[in-house]
Amino acid sequence: GDYNLLVMQLMDKSLEDILRIRKTFSIKTTALLGFQLIGVLHYIHDKNIIHRDVKPDNCVMGTAELSENMYLIDFGLAKKYRSSRTLKQYPLTRKKRLTGTARYASIHALEGYEQSRRDDMESVGYILAYLLRGGLPWQGMKLKSKDNKYKNILEKKREISSQELFKGFPNEFSEILDYTKKLEYLEEPEYEMLRNKLMALCKRLGYDFDYIYDWTTEKDLDNRKNRKRLKSLKTQSTLSMRNLTKSSKSIVKEKFIEK
Numbered sequence: 258g259d260y261n262l263l264v265m266q267l268m269d270k271s272l273e274d275i276l277r278i279r280k281t282f283s284i285k286t287t288a289l290l291g292f293q294l295i296g297v298l299h300y301i302h303d304k305n306i307i308h309r310d311v312k313p314d315n316c317v318m319g320t321a322e323l324s325e326n327m328y329l330i331d332f333g334l335a336k337k338y339r340s341s342r343t344l345k346q347y348p349l350t351r352k353k354r355l356t357g358t359a360r361y362a363s364i365h366a367l368e369g370y371e372q373s374r375r376d377d378m379e380s381v382g383y384i385l386a387y388l389l390r391g392g393l394p395w396q397g398m399k400l401k402s403k404d405n406k407y408k409n410i411l412e413k414k415r416e417i418s419s420q421e422l423f424k425g426f427p428n429e430f431s432e433i434l435d436y437t438k439k440l441e442y443l444e445e446p447e448y449e450m451l452r453n454k455l456m457a458l459c460k461r462l463g464y465d466f467d468y469i470y471d472w473t474t475e476k477d478l479d480n481r482k483n484r485k486r487l488k489s490l491k492t493q494s495t496l497s498m499r500n501l502t503k504s505s506k507s508i509v510k511e512k513f514i515e516k
Contacts, residue, residue: 268328269320272313272388279471281391284427285464286471288455290316291385291433293327295455298381299448301329302374305341309334309372310357311380313387322484324477325468338373346373349442359410360393364438367411375440378451382434386422389430394422429458 272290276282282290294316301308308315308329319326334356339346350371355362357372363379366372387393395413400406419431419438433451440446459466469478 267320268317268330269324270318272316272318272327272384275318275472276313276388276391282388283471284389284462285459287385287388287430288459288464289466289468289470290327290388291381292452292455292466294329294381294384295378295448295451297327297329298374298377299446301335302338302377302446305337305339305344306332306335307338307372307374308332308377309336309366311377311384312358312361313384316384321480325481346443347371349373355407359407360396361387362410364411364414365442367407367414370442373442374446375437375442375444378437378440378446379434382419382430382437385430385433389423389426427458427462429454 294311298308298311310331310333311329315329315331317328317330318324319328337347348371352369352371355366355369357366357380359367361380361383363372363376365379366376383393394417395410398406398409400409419434420428422434423431433454436451437446456466
């Protein structure tokens with residue numbers, strides 16, 4: 258009729274929602290989520306888009322059979338960073354206003370520079386620190402002016418080292434943040450190298466890369482097993498039907514030849 262409808266897949270809680278309940282995430286859960294987030298950003302960046310507001314509120318978990326997966330939502334601030342035709346990146350410019358959320362924004366973004374892939378990736382580093390610590394050193398600044406708040410956050414991010422931010426946690430996390438902060442405007446991040454670093458971290462600490470999070474219950478695991486069992490049965494059924502079809506065709510062909 259006179260209405261336009263947009264149907265979207267139902268998602269579960271965001272990482273921010275879960276963190277409010279749990280206060281902090283374990284090293285394993287943080288590594289699993291970081292691994293997925295980097296992969297998601299790689300996919301988005303390959304489509305010539307940067308998100309520009311990567312934060313725990315925009316990272317949501319799937320439901321039912323997709324409960325193992327983490328998704329990135331809210332592309333209201335996303336934009337193209339290069340031409341779809343030539344893949345040439347747009348020139349670096351300096352703007353005055355920040356686009357995104359100051360808490361997780363990169364240093365370059367807070368300085369007013371045009372954003373690129375490196376800025377999304379630096380946000381990942383701050384998110385990892387936030388999930389492990391349950392907070393960030395530049396949170397809770399009570400300043401009336403937004404400009405003063407941004408200025409103070411920028412100064413704090415410049416002052417604090419990655420090692421200090423991830424003090425008490427494996428070096429892999431600080432290495433990821435250091436790497437993203439050193440990226441050039443035009444440089445393509447080494448997504449797989451970063452993902453492999455998190456995978457190697459889990460292996461080093463003896464964690465299974467099984468997508469079992471801090472909040473995964475026994476019921477969730479049972480549901481997961483049942484879904485895999487059903488999927489296996491469906492696959493077997495499909496293969497059986499294909500073999501039966503092939504067999505029937507073969508018999509018909511043989512009868513035709515005999516005739």
